[in-house]
Amino acid sequence: xxKRRERERKRDLARAYNSFVLRERMIIDHSxxxxxxxxxxxxxxxxxxxxxxxxxxxxxxxxxxSTVTDCLVKENRSKRGCLDxxxxxxxxxxxxxxxxxxxxxxxxSLIEEQAVLKTARRWKNLVDVHRYVMKSV
Numbered sequence: 644x645x646k647r648r649e650r651e652r653k654r655d656l657a658r659a660y661n662s663f664v665l666r667e668r669m670i671i672d673h674s675x676x677x678x679x680x681x682x683x684x685x686x687x688x689x690x691x692x693x694x695x696x697x698x699x700x701x702x703x704x705x706x707x708x709s710t711v712t713d714c715l716v717k718e719n720r721s722k723r724g725c726l727d728x729x730x731x732x733x734x735x736x737x738x739x740x741x742x743x744x745x746x747x748x749x750x751x752s753l754i755e756e757q758a759v760l761k762t763a764r765r766w767k768n769l770v771d772v773h774r775y776v777m778k779s780v
Contacts, residue, residue: 657681689773691704693706710737746763
């Protein structure tokens with residue numbers, strides 16, 4: 644029952660991503676499915692695309708990299724020392740609050756935490772590289 648629900652959730656997320664990319668005619672450079680989100684880099688418009696299906700709300704964010712002023716990796720740990728989430732914090736010029744993209748480890752193992760942290764750092768580097776390339780051109 645749980646696996647079936649998980650498969651349906653992933654199928655819905657894939658459909659949302661595919662229809663959004665086709666509808667907007669995007670050229671995707673990098674993309675990755677991480678838990679309940681899809682994060683992708685649109686090469687044609689230099690945008691970060693985040694499709695978040697965590698919880699009941701289904702959100703889609705398109706962030707132009709030229710408007711990102713800073714990008715940080717944030718970790719939140721519980722009092723026991725377990726990792727709750729790792730987030731990519733994007734500071735956008737026109738927004739008062741930064742946008743958080745959450746990467747949640749699927750279990751409490753140290754290997755899973757390190758893999759999620761590595762993924763968040765890789766996306767931070769991708770955002771920074773494409774953001775600086777955009778500003779120097």
